[in-house]
Amino acid sequence: MMLKSLTLLAALTLAPAAHAIEYRSVVPAQSRIGFEFTQMGVKIPGHFKRFTAQMAFDPAKPESAQATLEIDLASIDAGSPEADEESAGKLWFNRTAFPRARFVSSRVRALGNNRFELSGTLTLKGRSRPLTIPVRYVPGKDIAFFDGSFVLKRLDFGIGEGMWADVETVANEVTVKFRIAATGK
Amino acid sequence: MIQRYTVPAVVLHWLIAGLIFVAFPLGVYMSDLPLSPTRLQLYSYHKWIGISVLLLAGLRVVWRLTHRPPALPGDLPRWQRAASHAVHGLLYLLLLAVPLTGWLMSSAKGFQTVWFGVLPLPDLVEKNRELGDALGSAHQWLNYLLLALVILHVAAALKHHFFERQPFLQRMGLGK
Numbered sequence: 001m002m003l004k005s006l007t008l009l010a011a012l013t014l015a016p017a018a019h020a021i022e023y024r025s026v027v028p029a030q031s032r033i034g035f036e037f038t039q040m041g042v043k044i045p046g047h048f049k050r051f052t053a054q055m056a057f058d059p060a061k062p063e064s065a066q067a068t069l070e071i072d073l074a075s076i077d078a079g080s081p082e083a084d085e086e087s088a089g090k091l092w093f094n095r096t097a098f099p100r101a102r103f104v105s106s107r108v109r110a111l112g113n114n115r116f117e118l119s120g121t122l123t124l125k126g127r128s129r130p131l132t133i134p135v136r137y138v139p140g141k142d143i144a145f146f147d148g149s150f151v152l153k154r155l156d157f158g159i160g161e162g163m164w165a166d167v168e169t170v171a172n173e174v175t176v177k178f179r180i181a182a183t184g185k
Numbered sequence: 186m187i188q189r190y191t192v193p194a195v196v197l198h199w200l201i202a203g204l205i206f207v208a209f210p211l212g213v214y215m216s217d218l219p220l221s222p223t224r225l226q227l228y229s230y231h232k233w234i235g236i237s238v239l240l241l242a243g244l245r246v247v248w249r250l251t252h253r254p255p256a257l258p259g260d261l262p263r264w265q266r267a268a269s270h271a272v273h274g275l276l277y278l279l280l281l282a283v284p285l286t287g288w289l290m291s292s293a294k295g296f297q298t299v300w301f302g303v304l305p306l307p308d309l310v311e312k313n314r315e316l317g318d319a320l321g322s323a324h325q326w327l328n329y330l331l332l333a334l335v336i337l338h339v340a341a342a343l344k345h346h347f348f349e350r351q352p353f354l355q356r357m358g359l360g361k
Contacts, residue, residue: 039205040228043297163222169222169225
């Protein structure tokens with residue numbers, strides 16, 4: 001009886017741990033944070049080369065998942081050297097004062113079918129705005145991917161002020177597309 | 186009886202001439218501007234005009250190949266006849282090559298050309314910095330060559346018209 005209870009207890013506590021994996025280590029080499037903006041009707045792709053991310057995601061308990069992401073704005077590729085340089089200026093990122101963009105998650109909602117809704121706060125150029133991002137979880141053998149895309153309005157964060165605030169030339173909507181790769185180690 | 190180019194050839198000639206008359210100085214002016222919304226707008230207008238020229242020049246070349254131009258005056262010296270053919274051949278070639286190098290340069294520099302901001306044209310070359318710079322130089326030099334040939338072309342037409350009193354401007358639809 002005693003032995004049976006112990007076995008049951010062990011099974012209950014150890015069993016989930018035995019096959020569940022919690023993704024905690026982001027693999028930057030296989031991750032990508034890209035974006036696309038529109039200039040005079042022309043779509044221009046770009047991406048950020050350097051960012052750090054902390055995360056915890058247990059597929060069995062997605063609601064308790066957490067993510068923090070910090071992007072080094074100096075690592076931008078905005079489609080041309082000229083645009084990279086321009087983006088650092090006061091009218092755009094004002095990178096000297098605000099060198100990084102930061103996203104901190106607050107809530108994860110499971111939508112089923114490996115789809116989630118990640119809510120949090122994005123801080124960019126000193127402005128913090130709530131953001132809800134759809135994320136698709138792509139399980140793998142050793143590595144899992146978290147893919148998503150959403151549309152930001154650059155003017156919500158004061159990105160492109162003054163003469164650049166005209167959305168006829170550079171559209172307000174910027175599509176952000178990301179793939180975060182993580183392992184359980 | 187004055188021999189004239191056909192009406193489509195005349196319309197295309199002046200339409201293309203007018204567009205180049207805008208696109209050329211625009212190209213020279215915009216490339217020295219610092220980055221600004223105005224610069225982005227001017228670049229787009231320049232590209233839209235250029236693609237229009239490419240399209241019209243394509244039509245013009247097809248029309249030229251299928252329709253005989255009016256004969257040159259019979260007493261025209263042999264060398265002038267040869268020069269006329271050479272200049273016209275080069276002009277037709279440049280009307281295609283100049284906008285084409287502009288389009289390819291834009292693709293190589295990573296900017297797709299979207300005609301009038303509505304119709305995206307395919308990128309025929311991959312994004313590549315060296316290729317973009319090379320196409321940029323090609324675009325520039327072909328434009329200088331085009332400018333030189335246009336000056337020669339206009340000067341020759343005016344010379345024949347005013348000094349030799351031959352109806353050269355009428356050939357291209359001007360006057361009676």
